[in-house]
Amino acid sequence: MKRAQVLMIAATLLLLTAVSTLLFSQSKVKFDQPVLITSAGQSADVTIAGMLFKKANVQARAISLAKASDLEGIKTLVVVAGFSSKGLGAAGISREQELDRVKSLLAAAQEKKLKIVTFHLGGKARRGNQSDDFNKMAAEVSSYLLVVKQGNEDQFFSKLAAEKKIAIELVDKIADAVQPLAKMFEK
Amino acid sequence: MERHHIVALCLLIVVAVVCTLAGREFLKMHEPDEIIPGQGVTKIENLSTYFGALAGMSSDTKVYILDSGRPGATALVLGGTHPNEPAGFMTAVVLTEHASAREGRLIVIPQVCGSGFTCTDPLEGYPQSFSVQSKSKMRTFRFGARGSNPLTEWPDPLVFLQYPSGQQLSGNEVRNLNRSYPGRPDGTVTERIAFAVMQLIERENVDIAFDLHEAAPEIPIINAIVTHEKGKDAAASALFTLESENLQYALEMSPPNFHGLSHREWGDRSPVFPYLMETSNPIQGRLRGKTNEALVVQGVDQKYYEAAQIGSMRITYNLEGEPLARRVGRHLRGVQALLGAYMESMPEKRIVVDNVPAYEQILERGIGEYLH
Ligand SMILES: [Zn+2]
Numbered sequence: 440m441k442r443a444q445v446l447m448i449a450a451t452l453l454l455l456t457a458v459s460t461l462l463f464s465q466s467k468v469k470f471d472q473p474v475l476i477t478s479a480g481q482s483a484d485v486t487i488a489g490m491l492f493k494k495a496n497v498q499a500r501a502i503s504l505a506k507a508s509d510l511e512g513i514k515t516l517v518v519v520a521g522f523s524s525k526g527l528g529a530a531g532i533s534r535e536q537e538l539d540r541v542k543s544l545l546a547a548a549q550e551k552k553l554k555i556v557t558f559h560l561g562g563k564a565r566r567g568n569q570s571d572d573f574n575k576m577a578a579e580v581s582s583y584l585l586v587v588k589q590g591n592e593d594q595f596f597s598k599l600a601a602e603k604k605i606a607i608e609l610v611d612k613i614a615d616a617v618q619p620l621a622k623m624f625e626k
Numbered sequence: 627m628e629r630h631h632i633v634a635l636c637l638l639i640v641v642a643v644v645c646t647l648a649g650r651e652f653l654k655m656h657e658p659d660e661i662i663p664g665q666g667v668t669k670i671e672n673l674s675t676y677f678g679a680l681a682g683m684s685s686d687t688k689v690y691i692l693d694s695g696r697p698g699a700t701a702l703v704l705g706g707t708h709p710n711e712p713a714g715f716m717t718a719v720v721l722t723e724h725a726s727a728r729e730g731r732l733i734v735i736p737q738v739c740g741s742g743f744t745c746t747d748p749l750e751g752y753p754q755s756f757s758v759q760s761k762s763k764m765r766t767f768r769f770g771a772r773g774s775n776p777l778t779e780w781p782d783p784l785v786f787l788q789y790p791s792g793q794q795l796s797g798n799e800v801r802n803l804n805r806s807y808p809g810r811p812d813g814t815v816t817e818r819i820a821f822a823v824m825q826l827i828e829r830e831n832v833d834i835a836f837d838l839h840e841a842a843p844e845i846p847i848i849n850a851i852v853t854h855e856k857g858k859d860a861a862a863s864a865l866f867t868l869e870s871e872n873l874q875y876a877l878e879m880s881p882p883n884f885h886g887l888s889h890r891e892w893g894d895r896s897p898v899f900p901y902l903m904e905t906s907n908p909i910q911g912r913l914r915g916k917t918n919e920a921l922v923v924q925g926v927d928q929k930y931y932e933a934a935q936i937g938s939m940r941i942t943y944n945l946e947g948e949p950l951a952r953r954v955g956r957h958l959r960g961v962q963a964l965l966g967a968y969m970e971s972m973p974e975k976r977i978v979v980d981n982v983p984a985y986e987q988i989l990e991r992g993i994g995e996y997l998h
Contacts, residue, residue: 483877486862525847528881563940564846564876612869
C-alpha cells in the first residue's frame, strides 16, 4: 500500500471519529437531579410524565401548580406543556392565572439558573390556540425539548428549536420517551 | 253532497292519514330495542330492581349481569347516558350479546337513560334509528335524544339548580343524566334514573365503572379518558397500553367543582373508580352535512375531512371517516385496557372479560359479526 493511501485512510477514520463524537455529544444533553415536574396549562399529561419518570427509574416530584418556592433545592425543572379546560377546572383557576403562574415560575427558574426542559406529550389534542401560548412560553426558555411527533406535524417545536438553538428529541409515541429520558439523567 | 263538503271530507281524510302515519312514527320510539343476551349473561335485572319507582316507566331499563361465579371485582358499563351517542350503547350491546366474564363480574346497562331513547332532539334532523346487519338479520336500534324525553318532565326550568350542589346550569340540562348524579328518589325522572344507578353501584359493590360517550369531532375533549383523581394512575397506565396499539387518547381530570357528572359523583360518593370515555361522532358536530343513518354508521362527512385538511381538527380525520365500528372498537379496547390497569393496581381484585372483539377484528368485520 502506498503511503498516500495509508494517510488517506487514517485521515478518513479520524474525520469519522470526530464527526461521530460530535453527533454523540449533541444527543447527550445532561441534566441533574432533583427534578421537579410541573404543568403549563394543567393538562393531565403531568400524570403521564410522572409515569415516564417512574419507567425510566429517575426520581422526580410532580406539582401541577408549582410556585417559585417549590424550586428550592431543585436542579432541573420539567414543564409538561398543554392546555386542558377540564384540568384548569380541576385546579380551580382561570387560563390567565395559569399563564401568570407559569410565567413567574419560569422566570424564577431562570434566575436560579436551573435547567428547564419542556415535554409535549399530548399530540394534536394539546396544540392550537389555547395550548400554544403555554407550549411556546415553556419551550423558548428550555434547553431541551422532548416532543411526541403528532404535536409537531406543522414543525412548531422543531422550528422553535432551530431558531433558539435548543436540543430537541422527537419520539413517535409517548412510551418511546422513556429511553431519551433515562439518557438525560445518566451519570 | 255539495262540492265543498266533498273537499272538506277529502281534507279530513288527508289530515287523518298524516296524523296516523306521524303518530305511528312517534309511538315507534317507545318500542324497546331488541337486545339478545349472549351466553355470558347469567342474570337479567331491571334498573327498577334498585329503585322501585322506575317500574313500568319508559325510564326503566334492562341490567345484564355477566357473572363468572369466581370471586373478583365488579365492573359496571353504562351505555346510552346520552342516547344520541350510539357508540356508547352499541359497545354495551356488543358486551351483552358477545362477552363473558372469566373472573369477577361485569354488569352492563346498554340504555341507561331509557327515557331519552323515546324521542330525538328537535331541530337536529336526526334519524330515528339506524341498522346493522348481524349474522342472522338486520338489527335496528333507536337513535335517541341527549336528555330525557321532555314529555316526562315538562317544562324545563329557566335555570337548572343541580342537586345537591346548587350549581347553576342552563335549563335544558335538567334532563341531562350526566349532570344529575347523585340524583334523588323524589326528583325529576332524570334524577330518579341517577339515583337508581347510585343505588346499583352501592348494592352491587361496584369497584370500577365506565360511562361511555361520544362527542362532536371539533370539541377538544375527544378520544379521551376522563378520570377521577383516585383513578388517574391506572388511567395513565392504560393510556400507555392503548398508545402502544396505536390508539391515541387524551387523559383528562374530572374537575372537582363541576357537579352532577358520573366521573365526579360516583367517585366522590362510593369506593368506585369511575371512567368516562369519549369517541368522535360526526353526526353530533356542527360542521356536519347530510344527517342520516349512513352518517351514524359510516361516519363519513366531507366537511370534517375539509376541516382536517386546513388543520382545524385536533384529531386525525381522513376520508375513511369515523365509522361506528371503529368507535365501538375504541370503547371496547379502552374498557379492556382500563380493567387491565385496574388489576395491576389492585391485584387482589381480578376482573377478566373474555370474548370481547379486538379493535382490529371489529374494524375489519363490523359490529354485526358480534351481534345475534
Ligand atoms: Zn355524552
